[in-house]
Structures are given as structure tokens and as C-alpha cells.
Amino acid sequence: MIVGMAVGEVRPGYELWRPNREKAGSVTTKFVVVLLLLATSAIAALITVGGWSLLKGGGGMGIICAIYAILYAFFAFLVARWSRGILPLAAALSMILAIFCLVGAESWFARDKAGFDEALLPSSLLGVLVVVLALLQIVLIAAAAYGFNQEWHVEEERPIGSGEDYGAGAAPGGAPQPA
Numbered sequence: 001m002i003v004g005m006a007v008g009e010v011r012p013g014y015e016l017w018r019p020n021r022e023k024a025g026s027v028t029t030k031f032v033v034v035l036l037l038l039a040t041s042a043i044a045a046l047i048t049v050g051g052w053s054l055l056k057g058g059g060g061m062g063i064i065c066a067i068y069a070i071l072y073a074f075f076a077f078l079v080a081r082w083s084r085g086i087l088p089l090a091a092a093l094s095m096i097l098a099i100f101c102l103v104g105a106e107s108w109f110a111r112d113k114a115g116f117d118e119a120l121l122p123s124s125l126l127g128v129l130v131v132v133l134a135l136l137q138i139v140l141i142a143a144a145a146y147g148f149n150q151e152w153h154v155e156e157e158r159p160i161g162s163g164e165d166y167g168a169g170a171a172p173g174g175a176p177q178p179a
Contacts, residue, residue: 023098029147030079036140037076037090042095044134045069050121050129068097082147091144094137101134 048065071093078086108127119126 001147004034023150025065026147026150029143029150030082033087033140033143033147034076034080036136036143037072037079040094040133040136040140041069041072041076043129043136044097047126047129047133051119051123060079068093078087079147084150087144087148091148094140094144098137099135099140101130105130105134120134 007131044065048062048069052062072090075086075090105127108123108130
């Protein structure tokens with residue numbers, strides 16, 4: 001019996017292997033989630049900069065929008081490093097952001113009349129960006145939930161050098177399967 005081994009330590013002659021990270025579905029999901037997080041960050045930053053002077057709540061709301069943009073860029077970095085734990089947080093914040101976007105989108109379109117101040121970007125363009133951001137959040141929530149269920153955190157020990165004949169699709173005992 002091996003007693004007293006620290007978490008993450010591997011027995012001599014074995015290596016740590018994460019089989020679910022090698023699956024094509026997991027790699028694709030990670031790519032999609034990172035892409036959605038980066039797109040959210042970019043659009044949120046564009047809306048923040050483009051509409052800073054007209055944001056309700058003044059500079060305080062602008063700072064919150066900027067924090068969202070920075071957080072989503074950081075989340076993309078963490079997911080790119082296979083951090084599965086950030087996915088539920090990203091989904092929760094995406095739900096809040098989607099609600100903010102759906103509530104506030106109409107006000108950008110209502111400003112497209114004479115007598116209203118104009119922001120750095122046209123109000124109608126900012127309204128479209130807010131609607132796109134809301135839709136993007138719905139897709140991000142679904143992708144993050146799907147990625148969380150792929151078990152990226154599962155680790156197994158395997159003998160060093162047995163990477164080709166071990167894991168998903170391998171026969172019991174590590175023997176190659178017949179063609």
C-alpha cells in the first residue's frame with residue numbers, strides 16, 4: 001500500500017495522464033469556449049469605450065463594463081489552460097450579463113432621434129452590439145455547461161511509454177485491439 005503520497009505525485013515508473021483532454025470533443029469545446037469568452041471580452045470593451053459618455057450610471061457603470069471585459073479575457077486564459085472550475089462562474093456571469101444586455105438594448109435604439117447626445121460610436125450600432133452580446137452569452141452558457149460535463153479534471157496513472165496502447169478505445173490490459 002502506498003501511504004502518505006501527496007496529491008499530484010505519481011509512483012515511480014508511471015506518468016500522470018488526463019484522458020478526457022485528448023478527446024476531439026473536449027479540444028473542440030475548449031476552443032469554442034475560449035473563442036466565445038474572447039469575443040465577449042472584445043465586444044464588451046467595444047461597447048464600453050464606444051458608449052462611455054452615455055452609459056447610465058455614469059463612469060461607475062463604465063467601470064463595471066470594463067471589469068467584465070477584463071474578467072472574460074482572464075477566463076479565456078484559464079480555460080485555455082484546461083481550468084474546468086472557471087466554467088460555472090463564466091456561465092453565471094454570462095447569465096447576469098445577458099440580462100443586463102436584454103434590459104439595456106432598447107435604450108440604445110431609443111437614442112437614434114434628434115436631440116440626443118451621440119457617443120463615440122452611433123447609438124444604433126451600440127444597440128446591435130448589445131443584442132449580439134446578449135445572444136453570445138446564451139451560447140456561452142450552453143458551451144460552458146457542456147464543457148463542464150466533459151470531465152477535464154480526470155487524471156489516471158499509466159506506465160511511462162505506454163501512451164499509444166492505453167486509454168480510450170484500448171483493450172483491457174493495454175493490449176492492442178485487432179483491426
